[in-house]
Amino acid sequence: YPLFQRGGPQLRIFRPNFFMLAVRPGVPQPEDTVQFRVSMEMTKLDIRNYLERIYNVPVAAVRTRIQYGANNKRNHRNQRVKKPDYKVAYVQLGQGQTFQFPNLFPEKEQDAETRSFDDFKDKFMEKEKQKQEGDPRRGGVPDWFGL
Amino acid sequence: WFSEMVPGTPSPPASPLYPPVVASITAKSKAAKSRRLQRFNQRVHAAATVEEKLRLYGKLQRPKYMVYPQTFALNADRWYRSFTKTVLVPGMPPRAAPAKPPAAAGATPEIGRAPEPGAEAPGAAEAPGAADSPGAAKNPEPAAGAAPYLDVGELRSLACDALLQESFYQNKKRPFLYRDQDHTPGPFLTQLVSTLAASLSGRNPLLAASCLDLNPQVNYYWRHGTEVVVHGHRKGRVDPVRFQIDDNPHLQIRVPKQLPEVVPLESDLGDVPVIDHKPSKLPLFKKQYENKVFIGSKVADPCCYGHTQFHLLPDRLKRERFIRERLEDQIEVVYRSNGIASLFAWTAAQAMYQGFWSEADVTRPFVSQAVVTDGKYFAFFCYQLNTLALTEETIKNSPRKNICWGTDSKPLYDVVEDGNVKGFNDEVLLQLVRFLLNRPKEL
Numbered sequence: 001y002p003l004f005q006r007g008g009p010q011l012r013i014f015r016p017n018f019f020m021l022a023v024r025p026g027v028p029q030p031e032d033t034v035q036f037r038v039s040m041e042m043t044k045l046d047i048r049n050y051l052e053r054i055y056n057v058p059v060a061a062v063r064t065r066i067q068y069g070a071n072n073k074r075n076h077r078n079q080r081v082k083k084p085d086y087k088v089a090y091v092q093l094g095q096g097q098t099f100q101f102p103n104l105f106p107e108k109e110q111d112a113e114t115r116s117f118d119d120f121k122d123k124f125m126e127k128e129k130q131k132q133e134g135d136p137r138r139g140g141v142p143d144w145f146g147l
Numbered sequence: 148w149f150s151e152m153v154p155g156t157p158s159p160p161a162s163p164l165y166p167p168v169v170a171s172i173t174a175k176s177k178a179a180k181s182r183r184l185q186r187f188n189q190r191v192h193a194a195a196t197v198e199e200k201l202r203l204y205g206k207l208q209r210p211k212y213m214v215y216p217q218t219f220a221l222n223a224d225r226w227y228r229s230f231t232k233t234v235l236v237p238g239m240p241p242r243a244a245p246a247k248p249p250a251a252a253g254a255t256p257e258i259g260r261a262p263e264p265g266a267e268a269p270g271a272a273e274a275p276g277a278a279d280s281p282g283a284a285k286n287p288e289p290a291a292g293a294a295p296y297l298d299v300g301e302l303r304s305l306a307c308d309a310l311l312q313e314s315f316y317q318n319k320k321r322p323f324l325y326r327d328q329d330h331t332p333g334p335f336l337t338q339l340v341s342t343l344a345a346s347l348s349g350r351n352p353l354l355a356a357s358c359l360d361l362n363p364q365v366n367y368y369w370r371h372g373t374e375v376v377v378h379g380h381r382k383g384r385v386d387p388v389r390f391q392i393d394d395n396p397h398l399q400i401r402v403p404k405q406l407p408e409v410v411p412l413e414s415d416l417g418d419v420p421v422i423d424h425k426p427s428k429l430p431l432f433k434k435q436y437e438n439k440v441f442i443g444s445k446v447a448d449p450c451c452y453g454h455t456q457f458h459l460l461p462d463r464l465k466r467e468r469f470i471r472e473r474l475e476d477q478i479e480v481v482y483r484s485n486g487i488a489s490l491f492a493w494t495a496a497q498a499m500y501q502g503f504w505s506e507a508d509v510t511r512p513f514v515s516q517a518v519v520t521d522g523k524y525f526a527f528f529c530y531q532l533n534t535l536a537l538t539e540e541t542i543k544n545s546p547r548k549n550i551c552w553g554t555d556s557k558p559l560y561d562v563v564e565d566g567n568v569k570g571f572n573d574e575v576l577l578q579l580v581r582f583l584l585n586r587p588k589e590l
Binding site: 027028029030032033058060061063092094096 | 220221422423424425428430472473474476477
């Protein structure tokens with residue numbers, strides 16, 4: 001490829017090797033703020049361009065911080081095990097958009113068949129447990145001794 | 148003998164036999180903590196001088212949020228309104244000016260004042276009554292023929308002179324990087340305000356007795372709401388959230404008499420936004436340093452009330468920058484947040500100088516005005532402080548809210564070319580003049 005100078009034609013295409021992971025915020029964030037875990041080498045400008053060019057998301061402001069992963073745990077050889085560091089980005093969306101992290105594991109509504117099967121299973125387990133236990137009048141004392 | 152009562156003895160003795168049963172002072176309990184707080188409040192109430200009160204009020208230093216009036220944070224004015232319990236009313240406060248017939252020349256000798264139902268000067272060139280749009284450059288109303296009380300032409304020429312001198316006639320080098328505002332709009336604003344104040348002091352005796360500060364400091368420290376301490380040796384305790392504003396307006400006019408109230412103390416003109424999140428999400432950062440309360444001069448100064456502040460927006464909050472980043476709606480937010488925060492700090496500090504504080508709430512409203520500009524666009528704000536009680540206990544008992552009237556930013560001129568100012572906007576100048584002519588009724 002010929003050497004690139006400013007104003008010249010762009011002959012090479014660079015695709016970013018980054019990825020961004022949208023996470024559920026640990027502390028409640030304002031409605032227009034989305035929290036991402038990004039690669040340590042990404043800058044605020046990179047994050048803004050990434051979201052705007054690839055995903056067409058209007059970005060108003062980006063703030064980043066680096067989360068240090070602790071080095072306190074020890075393995076079976078008493079060596080310290082480091083949890084990896086990662087960068088967290090708080091992105092405020094433009095044009096009044098809001099974002100709420102979705103609930104990924106909603107309670108599934110059970111139909112009548114599953115519900116009755118679950119009830120049957122619970123009753124069966126209860127009966128089994130009662131058979132295992134001894135006489136309730138003995139107050140939990142084992143029955144391998146005595147009359 | 149033990150069954151007969153001696154008649155005539157007063158049964159309860161004058162002083163009680165036992166001391167009152169109250170909570171301990173030194174115990175590690177909530178009752179003891181509240182007793183300690185009450186003792187502290189009584190100490191502040193009983194302080195002899197205002198300086199002593201201020202010293203005790205800001206004695207304990209703890210990490211507090213630094214609130215910057217000129218901030219790039221998104222939607223900062225909503226957050227600032229929730230911190231200061233302020234209602235934002237768009238537009239200027241209503242001037243209940245009667246439709247004064249221009250013929251009644253000598254009838255009313257009062258001179259017009261901005262938010263007051265004063266009649267404009269008889270036969271004034273200025274449009275009497277807010278209903279008339281002052282866009283008509285020179286209203287041909289000096290029918291009385293008396294020297295027009297307000298010569299708009301003269302004031303316009305003063306403003307144009309200041310503008311041309313700074314931007315055209317004077318030979319200046321290129322401004323240093325990010326120092327554009329100090330280069331031209333700063334000196335222009337100073338020159339404009341000082342010349343206008345000097346020329347209008349003839350008809351506003353309050354201006355004649357006023358004090359013009361250049362680049363003063365205005366500081367205020369207050370507590371609002373509570374939070375649980377997250378980290379550290381005080382983890383888990385419920386702490387009040389502390390804020391501090393340290394502001395440097397470009398210019399400030401202080402006067403010895405207070406501006407009159409705009410609406411009664413207990414009026415309710417809107418809602419205060421309630422934000423559940425912590426202030427650090429704005430983003431707002433904490434630091435621990437001196438808790439200062441200052442209006443621009445010390446307590447003993449006779450000019451202890453505020454009249455008008457003038458703020459100059461810095462280079463990092465230019466319009467072009469917001470337009471380039473496609474954040475057009477944040478331009479107005481910058482003006483509003485600056486107006487609300489600076490005026491709240493100034494009026495609250497003035498109230499503290501008179502001895503009011505969060506436990507001793509203000510008995511009369513404190514009114515101040517501000518002009519926020521970036522050299523070309525002007526936005527006008529008027530603030531009425533009705534309550535200082537923002538702490539957790541006092542905010543429950545006080546239904547009062549502070550009120551801020553504010554306009555959008557309008558350009559004063561379009562462009563300066565070849566020794567001419569093109570597209571001069573008289574409305575903005577007239578609003579500025581009205582601000583400067585504002586004075587209490589007695590004067």
